[in-house]
Amino acid sequence: MTITVLAFIIALFFAMNIGASGAAATMGIAYGSGAVRKRRIALWISGIGVFLGAVIGGGEVVKTIGSGIIPSSILNVNIVVIILGAAAVSLFIANMTGIPLSTSEVTVGSIVGVGVAFQVVFTDKLMLIVVYWLIIPIIAFFLAFLIGQLIKGTERKLKWLKQKKWSRVLIVLVILTGFLEAFSAGMNNVANSVGPLVGAGLLSIGSGTFLGGLFVAIGAICLGSRVIETNGKKITNLNLLQGSAVSGLGAVLVIGASLFGIPVPQTQITTCSIIGIGLSEKGKAIFRKSVIVKLMKVWVVSPVFSLVISYSLVKIFLDFDLYSVSVVLCVFLATLGSVSLMKQAGKPQRKRGQRRDNIKSIVGGRNHEREPAAWRDFS
Structure with a gap:
């Protein structure tokens, strides 16, 4: 009973960190472009959007996280604690540094670490997920660059777009697309916290998406200040039209992946879209910003970090192997x-x-x- 309570505590703590990282970043565009001037209001909008997305459409990705990477037969309370604990530690460290991190990467890394320890991983499904990780952010980057070029040309030809009366329309547009992006985050990211619980039979899909969505929303509202500041202000400054384009693009890509049950790195998609827009606006100078280098390093290290943690915990506490522990x-x-x-x-x-x-x-x-x-x- 105690270990089950611990599993739920870790899952809900992880859900709050998901909200602080991925969910909060979804409104970074609206906040950074000035559509929502108060950071607290932007976080509340993201919280509401992510909760609705989790409840309405989070079930497919929950199935993938719960039983699509490793067999659900090896999932028990102890394994769930290890998976969620390893992922939560990785994400918490990233949140403390203010870096928007892909919760899908750390969760999948933790699950794979357990699978490697027991020598049972669905490699076909894993490779498909990794391919999506690589391709979708690249697609987002190039599409955002092309959209940025189109916006520049349109603004040069249609000067009236910059008139004050149209700014109100653009403000509404960027807020709506930011909300849609938060909705897509709920669809895709809530599975990272409750998927292992559902796979182990501790929660149903419906109750899991509701509970997970609620705590992801709480995390976005209460803990998302640093990440929304990073995504909104420290990468590049966006105008309203650029911001709505980036948010809408990210939302469409993530919702599409979620319908197929694929956990994708939404924060990478959003950030790559921002960089693509920045490239169209400022040229290669955007790549010299140190925050982008820092983001890349964390993205590469984090899934491996969570994999090693979960593998080591299995070998220490459940399937002790002195050789493996010594190597790690x-x-x-x-x-x-x-x-x-x-x-x-x-x-x-x-x-x-x-x-x-x-x-x-x-x-x-x-x-x-x-x-x-x-x-x-x-x-």
Whole structure:
């Protein structure tokens, strides 16, 4: 009984973090473009949208998460706790850094880690999901770029679009598309928190989507401030027409995948759409922003991170294997050691550079033109 209660607590905590990450990001466009000026109102709109999407259309993806990647026969309360715990830890770390992270990636990574530990994974379904992960964000990027170019041309020809009387129409449009994107997030993301519970027979699909949707909405409203700030303000500034295009594009792609029961990285789709619009507006300069580099790193590391955590927990607590645990521990220590060595390798360079600056300051300005070549190349 205690472990079952723990499973529900972790699932609901995970649902709140899903709301703080993916669901909150859906209204980042409306907030960043100025259609919704108050961040709290934007979060409330996303919360309502994600709840309705979960209740109305979240069932198909719940089936995939619950039994489409690994057999439901191996799912029990202990396995559910491991899957949800590993995913929740990965997502919580991302939320604390303010990075919008794909909850689908960390959840699928955790499920695959359990499957690898028991040597039973539906590889065909997994490969299909991974292909969708790769293709849909790329499609979103290029479509957003093309839409951005079309918007630029349209705004040049139709100057009246920038008149004040039309701004109200565009504000309504971007809010509606943002709400639709939040709705699509509910359809796709609620499964990540309640899918394992449904697969283990602890919840029905209907009660799972309702409970999960409720807590995802609470997470978006209460914990989504950092992520909506990142997506809305730190990547690129969008006008109202661009914002509605990005939100509408993301919503259509995610709803389409959800109808087929495919968990897709909605946050990646939204962010890639924003970058595509930014590329059409500002050119290659958009790629030099450090926040995009940070996003890419987290996207690559997170599913692997959650996979390793869930695999290790299975081997430690359920199917103890000293060899496997030792290998994981060694890889972990080797990674930390490599990072430490890389940091130390950079320090001598800075010290030599500092020494050159000290020498130059000592010899003074009158000898600057006669600075030996060896000093100029010292660093």
